Amino acid sequence: MAGMDLPDTSLPEHGTPREELFADLRARKTADADWRGGRTWSLVYPAGEDVDAVLKEAHDLYLYENALNPFRFPSLADMEREVVAMTAGLLHAPAGASGSMTSGGTESIMQAVRVARDRARAERGVTEPTLVVPRSAHPAFAKGAKYFGLELVQIPLDDDLRADVHAAADLIDDRTALVAGSAPNYPHGVVDPIPELAALAASRGVPFHTDACVGGFLLPFMERAGREVPPFDFRVPGVTTMSADVHKYGYATKGASVVLHRAGEHVLQYQAFLYQDWPGGLYGSLALAGARPAAPVAAAWAVLKYLGVDGYVKHVERILATASAIREGVRELGLRVLGDPVASVIAFTGERIMAVGDLMDDRGWHLDRQNDPDALHLMVSPEHDRVVGQFLADLRDAVANAGESRGVQARYS
Ligand SMILES: Cc1ncc(COP(=O)(O)O)c(C=O)c1O
Incomplete structure (x- = not known):
């Protein structure tokens, strides 16, 4: 949790030039999750560049x-x-x-x-x-x-x-x-x-x-x-x-x-x-x-005004198609989807599932971990339809190569 150990930082005596400041900001950001690339499965819900432009304006x-x-x-x-x-x-x-x-x-x-x-x-x-x-x-x-x-x-x-x-x-x-x-x-x-x-x-x-x-x-x-x-x-x-x-x-x-x-x-x-x-x-x-x-x-x-009902319906169709491809892909790999999810949220479990999560981490995918039972968790957004093929290919690989888990704690992010 942020704020537990304070860094050794004090307010600079003199201001920072803008260029330097933003170079620093951009450099810091490179360590953050690549949600634009569809690599996160919660926290941000990307719906496309046109929606981003409306939000920014x-x-x-x-x-x-x-x-x-x-x-x-x-x-x-x-x-x-x-x-x-x-x-x-x-x-x-x-x-x-x-x-x-x-x-x-x-x-x-x-x-x-x-x-x-x-x-x-x-x-x-x-x-x-x-x-x-x-x-x-x-x-x-x-x-x-x-x-x-x-x-x-x-x-x-x-x-x-x-x-x-x-x-x-x-x-x-x-x-x-x-x-x-x-x-x-x-x-x-x-x-x-x-x-x-x-x-x-x-x-x-x-x-x-x-x-x-x-x-x-x-x-x-x-x-x-x-x-x-x-x-x-x-x-x-x-x-x-x-x-x-x-x-x-x-x-x-x-x-x-x-x-x-x-x-x-x-x-x-x-x-x-x-x-x-x-x-x-x-x-x-x-x-x-x-x-x-x-x-x-x-x-x-x-x-809300920009998308209107038909815009939201279009996005929900994208989500449902991706979610159904993931559920099917997950089952084909011998993993088990928990319950019968209605829409975008999917949790799945199986042999060495936490180790599968570790290997997915290594490939830059961010899946939340759950317990009772151990499971991986994702929330599908409209833009995930661009990466679902790669995601399932990486998941197949991870399932085939999963060894011991590194013991990443079940977490909600
Ligand atoms: C079902 C449900 N309720 C409530 C919340 C809380 O929302 P927030 O994180 O915006 O406070 C979440 C967040 O994921 C959720 O999934």
Whole structure:
């Protein structure tokens, strides 16, 4: 983790000439993952040079503004509302729904957790709240539980790696502030049984969150493309909040996600922080941060408008074709895909799988490692269709030559 051991660096006494500065920056960057070459399988979601150009131009226009104050920069407030509205429409939020943009999936989830905790306290008198999530739920839920003082309760997974509904029934009780499921989850790319989980929660008067950070901008376009998509959005009764990341499969640059509340302004009040007990005037914010970068808001708005439904459908088709080629290629090599992933996320295991990962590292491919069971993990982006042949050829080689693993730790990056 950055920041553990501080380098022996102090602020230079004199400024650095620009040429020297940028030569240094470029040199430093050569050690970073080659995402443009399609070598990374998470973290960045490349969708092509035309999308990059749109993102850059939007960033450039809004590099310096501050999204904290909607009165100074009304264009930002408008764009943010429009991004939220476009997302709400895609996810079939009913009229009167509300929401906000956040800095990313983690903040969207943490806001949903905080709102649920405060609602449980105010509306049901819950003082020792629990948060009930599948074992495969993103760590953002655990982070939210830790930050906001909830007890995390994990729902075990079924054989198909989706949350076990029967087990969930025993875990939800009077203390439960929120139940959640993923669409799809990060580790296996499968969609939890959202209708069953949401119905269980609703039957006990508990809100339910669908984490569509990955699927929010994938599943709706799969549906438009005529693919079968498990129910996951606000059309499912009992789903009260959702998170969807524009900075994943919306292809925006980092710092753009949406949190949505089915119940509108009344619930958004719980998310809002208003303060005036100081000499600086009324301070209001829906975000965890104070000052907020404007560029991600503008970039998210721009890419959504630029691609439109047909642009996203085109990209989702590319992703699905690549993902299916990878699943097939992986199985042909005698490896096993975990669960039945719906879209872009694939985890696979097999003999000496961690050593296979080491050899793929040596060839410059960046695959995340998982445990329980040991597995390699990838998330397909549109631009991966350019490298899938090479990837599978290298994987074949790695499987044939895998010896002892170097013992790279299972990690999430
Ligand atoms: C299913 C899921 N939820 C939430 C998140 C958190 O998103 P972020 O990294 O933008 O905070 C991720 C990130 O990969 C994810 O895969």
